[in-house]
Amino acid sequence: MKFLKQKRPYSIKKFLYRYFLLLFLCTSAVLIFYCVVFMKSYSDQMSSNAAARIDYYSSSLETEMKKCTSFEQKLCYSDSSFQLLTIKNLKDTDKVILHYNVTEMLKRQVAPYECIFIFDQDRRVSTYAAGESFSADEKQYIYQLKDHLREYWLDENQTSYNKWIVFQDAHNSVLMKALKVRDVYVCTTIDLENFDLLTYNESEDNPVQFGFFNNTEILTNQISVTEAGMDLTNLAYPKNPFFSNYYIMTTPIEETDISMFCLVYSDYMGDFAKVSILVFVLAAFVTCIIIVYTFYSFHKILLYPLDQINAATKHLEQNDPASFLSDSHSNIIEYQNINNALSNLIEQKITLTNEKQAEAFEKDHARLQYYQMQTRSHFFINCLKSLYNMLESKEYEKMQRMIIAFSNHLRYIFHDNLKLVTLQSELAEVNDYYNIILLDRVSPFILNTQVDETLLPYRVPSLIIQTFLENTAKYNRESGSLLIFDIKIERAELNGKPVMQIMLSDNGTGYDQETLDRLNSSENDLFARKHVGISNLKRRIALIYKTDYQFAFYNKPAGGACGLLYLPLIEAPQL
CATH class of the missing domain: 3.30.450 (Beta-Lactamase)
Structure with a gap:
């Protein structure tokens, strides 16, 4: 079976950087190679010059020795x-x-x-x-x-x-x-x-010193060897550092136990090599600058469209085409045409996004209205039944208070539920609803409120507290004991941001485990049968705040349900 290898995504910038690095390394390698070749040529030239001199002088001496030997033999025997x-x-x-x-x-x-x-x-x-x-x-x-x-x-x-x-x-x-x-x-x-012969062809510009040595001592020209900082060991095992002022070479003399050394003063060559290497380093530096500048220019030319597209995507998120054009002006006609095209694309995207958001807003608005009306039908029926019973019992004064509280409640719940209300308005609605519960309930019911008054002008979703109050009254209707509903609202900090902390609790029967799992889940249950009001409230909060909120539901150790909400602080607009 043939498997196709999937290509991994890569960045064009990294691609260009890789080729720039390759070019830079190749250029550096060529320059270093040139430097090494130059140094090798310099060393070979010094070695060749010294070898030519010492070969000439040693061969001349050996020739004279042969002449002397020949003369002695001729004299003695002929x-x-x-x-x-x-x-x-x-x-x-x-x-x-x-x-x-x-x-x-x-x-x-x-x-x-x-x-x-x-x-x-x-x-x-x-x-x-x-x-x-x-x-x-x-x-x-x-x-x-x-x-x-x-x-x-x-x-x-x-x-x-x-x-x-x-x-x-x-x-x-x-x-x-x-x-x-x-x-x-x-x-x-x-x-x-x-x-x-040792002074033959010697010049002041290229001084050469010769001498002789054996295994035990330097025979001649010891002063020159000492001035060069050398000794017999250096002559026996010659070494020539690159920037040394002297270059030494030795050769044995045939038919003897001595050797000749050639000491070449290489100051002039060393100075030339130093100047040449300095010129090489300067040329390498200039070459590197040219390469970097060329890379920068090509980087700017080739990656400009990609950078502009990347910048345009960021401005798409901000819905701000004007700032994109002001930040992306270019004197190059082709680049400016790209900027104009991207700006037009941003404007078209913003227009389509606004239309889509408006359509989604209408759908969400209708859905919220449905959620809100879904939780009110049974309450309206109960209120009408209570009014009917009061009418039969001729409790006209109680009936009047019921109608006033009920009318305030109706006026509050039938406003646009996508618009936030002040915390003060929500607390007033809670009081009206609490009065309705008291008029309809036989067993005692106490409402405790602890609210930071500085938070009253801040806005919250409508019915956020009333829904929990209604839930407590509904699921503890059969309880004959004293029922207490606590409201505690204060400032808090969550993830480094100031928020409004709303804690709503009672001393009733609490939530069963299935309900707790469902309420604490981040998913909305469209088919919930119990605590439908809280489920619908969660959906409304999600539509309003998106993800900028947190909630938690649990049962208190002493008994009773508790809901904890964290909402962002949104002030009411100044009139």
Whole structure:
């Protein structure tokens, strides 16, 4: 079996809000994506620049190291002058010539940042060639370095030949490699402190600092590392926050146990990134404002007819088309046409409502007249019977009082019962009716009245008290004991509103349970046979007050019926 899914109702406003939120989120996502891409591009650019520099410099250093290695091998194993120089017991003249030839070869080979030393244990052979970076220092430092290297390599336990290793003394930090031929040592050193390539292509606007480190210490350019707030750990495990003033990258040097670091000052890039992000945030803010304004404009344009229809429905309840037009004027022609059409619709609805209310009023009026006359027929017959008995008994004075009270009663009950009467008029009718009861009743009957005199000008439905008095007299006619009917009317408050509280009670037989259930029910019983007057009174009150009233019926603990009514306070019009 195929079940059709019923669509739930939804609001167009929520529908528009949902699409606005979707548009806003998509726009925000695009802007955030752009920001992330920009930051990633900035980071990649910094990484690429640093990588290009350090790759160039490290490869240049490795190339020089290979050249030095090649020269050492060529010198030691292919050069005849050096081979002869390693032989002992040479003549002094031959030794001088060979020594000169080797020295000149070293000078032609040595780079500005290199120094090549040749020495032996007996100091029979001792020469060197130093580049410009070494020559810039005092020669005593070169001799000291030579002595330190000689001591290092002449150590009997030394086995690190033909390897690039780091050597440091008080004035130099060098990368060196040595070969031994017979008893003669050839040691090539590269000055790590004054490696000329480190300043190659460097500008003031884009300063770059290079240096070397190993697992235990920073070998060169420690001052720059300290100024950047870094240490050996930062070099070993480099991290680059986005807005840092420095960008660091490291790379190991082949065939050595050292690494090179490249420290790029990124202030200019950071400032550019900050300005760019500020511009991005400003652009995002302006974009959001434009989106919100556009949504507001479309919201106003698309929902205006719906809002006006909604406002028109509220004015329909108030029956006030004039205020709708005054509150809904628009300079837009199409919108004003909608307002005029809605105003005409309100006027037509009001006209139809008034006609329907007038028709309903006539029906209610006729129904009330019927209810009222329905409860009077037996009373009229009883009054006529009483007058007949008085006439037979020649009780003319009593008969006169009966006729006067009866005529007042007739004049009171035959007025328009949809119109309210003052409480004072209702109490006067109660007194007239009480006199009729006294003239017709054998057993005693007492009427007690406690009324707040400030409530006398207020209006109530006609016969509202008289109906209960009549009901008490009717259903306690056979009682031979003293019958008392109490009237207590005072101000009260119900649901925060001032009301008139009317309590009507007697000491008679009271209501049976079936009657109590029927009277306390909110439904009107058209076919009631007992207490018809009270049932009809309830229907009249419902027609007059609609829902703005309350009632309760119960039996008093000591016996007797009690009715409690709460009616709104309606003052009589000023004449």
